[in-house]
Amino acid sequence: MILNSSLNSIAYSSTLPPxxxxxxxxxxxxxxxxxxxxxLTLVMGFIWIERRGMGxxxxxxxxxxxxxxxxxxxxxxALKILLKEDIIPxxxxxxxxWLAPVVAFAPALMIFAVVPFGDGAMLADLDIGILYVxxxxxxxxxxxxxxxxxxxNKYSMLGAMRGIASVVSYEIxxxxxxxxxxxxxxxxxxxxxxxxxxxxxxxxxxxxxxLFFIGGCAEIxxxxxxxxxxxxxxxxxxxxxxxxxxxAMFYLMEYAEAVAISAIIATLFLGGWRGPxxxxxxxxVLKVIFVFFIMVWTRTTLPRVRIDQLMALAWKxxxxxxxxxxxxxxxxxxxxxxxxxxxxxxxxLAIMALLILLWSKLFKLGWGRVEV
Amino acid sequence: MRDTRYARIMVLKTEPFILNIxxxxxxxxxxxxxxxxxxxxxxxxxxxxxxxxxRGIEKLAEERTYTGVIPLTDRLDYVASMSNNLAYCLxxxxxxxxxxPERAEYLRVILAELQRIASHLIAVGAFLNDCGxxxxxxxxxxxxxxxxxxxxxxxxGQRLLYNYMRIGGFNQDVPDEFLPALDKLLAQMxxxxxxxERLLKENEILLARAKGVGILPKEVAINIxxxxxxxxxxxxxxxxxxxxxxxxxxxxxxxxPTGEVGDCYDxxxxxxxxxxxxxxxxxxxxxxxxxxxxxxxxxxLVRPPAGEAYAHIEAPKGELGFHLVxxxxxxxxxxxxRAPSLLNLTALRDMAIxxxxxxxxxxxxxxxxxxxxxxx
Numbered sequence: 001m002i003l004n005s006s007l008n009s010i011a012y013s014s015t016l017p018p019x020x021x022x023x024x025x026x027x028x029x030x031x032x033x034x035x036x037x038x039x040l041t042l043v044m045g046f047i048w049i050e051r052r053g054m055g056x057x058x059x060x061x062x063x064x065x066x067x068x069x070x071x072x073x074x075x076x077x078a079l080k081i082l083l084k085e086d087i088i089p090x091x092x093x094x095x096x097x098w099l100a101p102v103v104a105f106a107p108a109l110m111i112f113a114v115v116p117f118g119d120g121a122m123l124a125d126l127d128i129g130i131l132y133v134x135x136x137x138x139x140x141x142x143x144x145x146x147x148x149x150x151x152x153n154k155y156s157m158l159g160a161m162r163g164i165a166s167v168v169s170y171e172i173x174x175x176x177x178x179x180x181x182x183x184x185x186x187x188x189x190x191x192x193x194x195x196x197x198x199x200x201x202x203x204x205x206x207x208x209x210x211l212f213f214i215g216g217c218a219e220i221x222x223x224x225x226x227x228x229x230x231x232x233x234x235x236x237x238x239x240x241x242x243x244x245x246x247x248a249m250f251y252l253m254e255y256a257e258a259v260a261i262s263a264i265i266a267t268l269f270l271g272g273w274r275g276p277x278x279x280x281x282x283x284x285v286l287k288v289i290f291v292f293f294i295m296v297w298t299r300t301t302l303p304r305v306r307i308d309q310l311m312a313l314a315w316k317x318x319x320x321x322x323x324x325x326x327x328x329x330x331x332x333x334x335x336x337x338x339x340x341x342x343x344x345x346x347x348x349l350a351i352m353a354l355l356i357l358l359w360s361k362l363f364k365l366g367w368g369r370v371e372v
Numbered sequence: 373m374r375d376t377r378y379a380r381i382m383v384l385k386t387e388p389f390i391l392n393i394x395x396x397x398x399x400x401x402x403x404x405x406x407x408x409x410x411x412x413x414x415x416x417x418x419x420x421x422x423x424x425x426x427r428g429i430e431k432l433a434e435e436r437t438y439t440g441v442i443p444l445t446d447r448l449d450y451v452a453s454m455s456n457n458l459a460y461c462l463x464x465x466x467x468x469x470x471x472x473p474e475r476a477e478y479l480r481v482i483l484a485e486l487q488r489i490a491s492h493l494i495a496v497g498a499f500l501n502d503c504g505x506x507x508x509x510x511x512x513x514x515x516x517x518x519x520x521x522x523x524x525x526x527x528x529g530q531r532l533l534y535n536y537m538r539i540g541g542f543n544q545d546v547p548d549e550f551l552p553a554l555d556k557l558l559a560q561m562x563x564x565x566x567x568x569e570r571l572l573k574e575n576e577i578l579l580a581r582a583k584g585v586g587i588l589p590k591e592v593a594i595n596i597x598x599x600x601x602x603x604x605x606x607x608x609x610x611x612x613x614x615x616x617x618x619x620x621x622x623x624x625x626x627x628x629p630t631g632e633v634g635d636c637y638d639x640x641x642x643x644x645x646x647x648x649x650x651x652x653x654x655x656x657x658x659x660x661x662x663x664x665x666x667x668x669x670x671x672x673l674v675r676p677p678a679g680e681a682y683a684h685i686e687a688p689k690g691e692l693g694f695h696l697v698x699x700x701x702x703x704x705x706x707x708x709x710r711a712p713s714l715l716n717l718t719a720l721r722d723m724a725i726x727x728x729x730x731x732x733x734x735x736x737x738x739x740x741x742x743x744x745x746x747x748x
Contacts, residue, residue, distance in 0.1 A: 054506075054507075057508060058507055058508050058511040058512070059511055059512055059515050060511055154389065154391050155391075158391075158413070158729070223504070223506055224504065224577055226504075227730075230504065230730065233399065233729055233730050233733050234729075235397060235398060299506055300506060300508045301505075301508065302504075302505065302575070302577055303500065303503040303504045303505040303572065303575065303577045303578050303581060304503065304504025304505075304577070304581075304730070305504075305577055305580070305581070306580075306581060306728055306730045306731065307413055307728060307730065308413075308728065309580055309581075365580045368584065368585070368727075369585075369726040369727055370414050370726050370727075371726060372411065372414060372415075372416050372725060372726050
């Protein structure tokens with residue numbers, strides 16, 4: 001209730017008056033609280049959506065005992081995890097092992113600093129907002145590698161290596177896909193990008209959306225790219241040796257990153273907080289949940305790719321397509337310098353279909369067996 | 373000067389490392405251990421280690437009456453107990469020259485084929501799970517396995533270790549509600565198999581993961597005496613139900629599905645196809661099922677004449693054989709079990725070397741082993 005009213009007031013009054021006592025610190029404090037509450041609540045919601053949604057898709061019920069419709073299941077999980085013993089392997093690098101969950105979790109929250117919940121309702125309207133997101137999002141990879149290295153476990157190490165490889169590779173198509181959006185919007189500030197979306201960018205940049213979605217899934221370790229923790233291969237990947245609250249931090253990180261990437265996708269491609277009738281923050285939340293639901297759907301549907309196929313997908317498919325997308329967008333901007341017209345929507349969709357069909361015929365995924 | 377320094381930095385020293393996969397691991401289907409030598413992600417060597425589940429079933433069998441061994445056979449391939457019971461009973465009947473009533477023969481065929489479907493459902497589901505399809509196909513297949521297990525529960529009261537067949541037939545006839553439930557399942561099953569096919573058959577990622585991976589050439593498959601779907605996926609048309617018909621399998625009309633290449637995808641396809649063929653057999657057997665006794669006159673303690681007998685059946689995982697030696701007492705003098713999982717497993721190293729860790733897991737999953745049978 002408190003969250004609702006405060007979000008509402010922010011959404012309608014954009015930012016707090018600058019002549020408040022204490023100046024921007026009030027703004028800073030309020031939004032820090034809002035972001036933490038928003039992110040953690042949505043994380044719990046996502047855990048519930050994922051578990052119930054997967055249950056539905058897998059011909060079973062999912063958790064339905066804790067609270068109405070099993071809504072309190074994340075709370076029950078958290079309580080259980082808090083009471084677990086914290087085990088540190090004998091040969092672990094204790095400091096790195098201890099620090100890794102924090103390093104991995106913090107960036108996922110920091111991303112929300114530049115995500116607008118309403119017109120201008122954000123912690124900091126950075127001019128380089130999207131650049132900040134890209135930079136911060138990569139930090140989690142360091143935390144994951146610290147976990148893999150510090151655990152002194154071969155499964156963890158393999159998982160961490162895979163994690164680094166995928167983040168380094170997928171950063172490039174993701175950034176190129178973002179560059180297309182930035183070109184169309186003419187600004188790097190996320191609020192300006194939302195304001196520029198009279199036509200949602202998913203229609204103007206369908207290929208960019210697809211690239212960003214796939215790349216985003218790979219970066220945050222969602223299926224079918226969940227190689228870092230591939231449970232059927234590496235037991236639990238980088239967090240094999242974690243238990244108790246440290247494991248909970250990784251678990252939270254996974255979902256906080258999913259919230260973050262869904263929020264970024266909603267902001268960049270689905271028109272962010274814009275929408276008729278409903279209050280802006282609600283539109284934003286609905287779009288975030290929608291994006292996340294698609295991620296749940298792919299997770300229950302698709303098998304996992306292999307590490308060489310993961311790399312091949314990034315470098316042979318996404319990277320060239322992202323470059324072509326950037327060039328095509330640049331040409332369109334040159335032709336229509338003021339605003340892109342509606343006629344581009346079918347054209348861009350056709351270009352996307354053509355490119356994907358062509359590219360999938362041209363290349364082979366992965367390289368298969370190696371002579372040893 | 374500069375060149376040598378550059379060279380020293382660039383040549384990084386790497387070395388293969390040993391990764392123990394198992395015995396406690398989500399994908400080892402029990403307590404199997406693979407001592408894997410890896411060069412980065414590439415598998416250089418695999419050394420299978422097993423024996424963690426050894427219970428000495430062959431030795432235990434020597435201390436029990438012939439009927440008392442049947443519960444032990446349940447614990448071999450514990451996801452296909454009916455087939456194990458059948459193979460053992462056939463061996464004893466051959467040894468003692470006991471005949472089986474007609475109705476019991478038909479019921480045995482129905483139960484064994486239902487068991488094959490149930491076992492293949494687990495095999496295919498677990499294989500797709502190893503490929504990383506997060507439990508969705510697995511749970512869809514368990515939904516129908518549940519119905520088959522319900523049928524078995526009706527006849528035997530058990531859901532995993534049935535202990536239902538007896539020497540010379542069954543100890544009791546199937547209950548009245550069994551046949552209507554069976555008819556209902558038979559009517560539904562083709563639709564469900566179509567549903568599994570729609571889940572992942574043509575999926576691009578599955579094709580990339582399983583096609584051409586872990587090829588077992590025809591000659592190698594024959595040389596290691598592989599059997600069952602693993603052999604047939606390599607293109608060998610070999611099925612004991614056709615080649616050496618036991619029970620009454622020569623009365624039914626069915627095909628032997630075979631693969632072409634012998635890769636993981638072929639093994640998956642062969643299993644799905646075998647489910648369809650099993651349904652055909654069950655349908656025929658259900659139509660021809662006669663009334664009558666289900667057990668012939670067998671003394672309480674079977675005392676076969678001194679001698680030896682070997683009976684083998686086409687179990688879900690391959691050729692399951694029991695070699696019994698009798699010294700004219702009430703317990704077998706020696707009971708040797710030819711376990712299909714063990715012999716199929718010997719192909720693992722040849723198939724997996726050169727592939728990645730992830731492939732090792734799905735190759736292992738595609739062999740479809742059960743540790744109860746390997747360790748005995």
